[in-house]
Amino acid sequence: MNESQPPAAEPDAAVLSRLRVVLVGAQHPGNIGAAARAMKVMGLSDLALVAPERYPDPEATARASGADDVLTAACVHDTLDAALADCVLSIGTSARTRRTQWPLIDARQAAERAVAAAAGGPVALVFGRERSGLDNAELDRCQLHLQVPTNPEYSSLNLAAAVQVVAYELRMASGHCIAADDAHRPVPAADMEGLFQHWHDVLVAAGFLDPAEPRILMRRLRRLFNRAAPDRIETNILRGALRALDPRRLPNRRPAKPRVTRSDDTDD
Structure with missing residues (x-):
């Protein structure tokens, strides 16, 4: 190999394999299954569950709609620290404003940062509970905070829908754009x-x-x-x-x- 040539770009699939979706305290098994489906549609496969209330559960499998392999391979952890132990970057989602202001980035910026960091190891996208999201201590474990800009008059975003938005941006940032004929x-x-x-x-x-x-x-x-x-x-x-x-x-x-x-x- 000519040393003057830049190294070849890493295959997109390898980048996507190091992007981890972490669901903390998921309360509804249907959302776990729907999140797995959202991930598989966008080529993601690394799902981590932190202290889910009900899992495994038939409803999770039903809502996965064919993404059973993502559910089967999912790692279940007792703590968030365990789920993030090998990650070189953790990005926490936050829908609420906090008393202590953290710099916020949107889903597109987060995806770009995540894909760039994935060259060095696993990167986690951390999602909180359906009712309350991530608490401050959990957000402290994340280096970046992500917020999806929604309609201020109706800002409620379903957990699986939030995973879908972020998963789409991750796929686009990894280079999986639609190629024109x-x-x-x-x-x-x-x-x-x-x-x-x-x-x-x-x-x-x-x-x-x-x-x-x-x-x-x-x-x-x-x-x-x-x-x-x-x-x-x-x-x-x-x-x-x-x-x-x-x-x-x-x-x-x-x-x-x-x-x-x-x-x-x-x-x-």
Whole structure:
């Protein structure tokens, strides 16, 4: 390996495997199962439960909806310290304002910090009880505090829903973005110039554009298509339509006499 080359990026799956969801004192087994489902959907697998009130429980399995493997592999701990013992970073969720103010970050910022830290070891995202969340002593065990910005008039967020929001941001931060189909990527500048020239030639042939006094018609068409950012398929459709409508291709059709387009616009 050439020492001058940067190390290869770590596979996304390896990063996700070191992101741990910790549920402290979960009171409803259904929320444990729903959280496991939320995790599996986003590629997370490391679930830790701290002193759950009811677990294992059939309702947890039912709500997991196929994420049984996440539940089966979940570690149950008596204390939060035990769940965080090997973590290089712990991020606690806090929905309430505290008398002692801690710096708060949102889910997206937390995910970015978590993914970056995961290169050095496990990272914990810690969620509290359904009714009261994490207490101050539990938040003291976390280096960062996360808050999901919700509607202040109705800020209640279900435990599993909160896990889903954070799990989604973790997946995005790890690089699992939706890849665009090659056919639907914006076309290169040279191809766009070909489209603009095609428009120009057909509009001149149709008599809609007077090349001696074009004003800024073509500039406005450029702005229109640049805003639309047509992809390869859409560009081909436009070019095909222009070829079909080109009066020079129609039999027994005399070239149109150019006329000045009506516009008050002038060049900048």
